[in-house]
Amino acid sequence: MNTKTKNNLTDEDKELLIDALLSQGYAYEVVDSELKDLEYELKPEYESKVRKLNGLLRKLHN
Numbered sequence: 001m002n003t004k005t006k007n008n009l010t011d012e013d014k015e016l017l018i019d020a021l022l023s024q025g026y027a028y029e030v031v032d033s034e035l036k037d038l039e040y041e042l043k044p045e046y047e048s049k050v051r052k053l054n055g056l057l058r059k060l061h062n
Contacts, residue, residue, distance in 0.1 A: 028060040 009017070021027040035053045038046045 031057050031060060
C-alpha cells in the first residue's frame, strides 16, 4: 500500500480494514510477509519496526 492510499483512509476505513483482516484470518499472513520483507532489506532503521511486528505476530498467533 502506498503512502497516498494510507493517507486517504479515514480512521473508520482503517478499523474496517483491520476487522476484515482479522475476521478472514489474513492478519497473520500480512504481518508475517511485512516482517520478512523488512528482514530481507536488513536496514538498521527497521529494527524497531521488526521488534514491534514480531510482538504483533505473537499476539496474532495466540
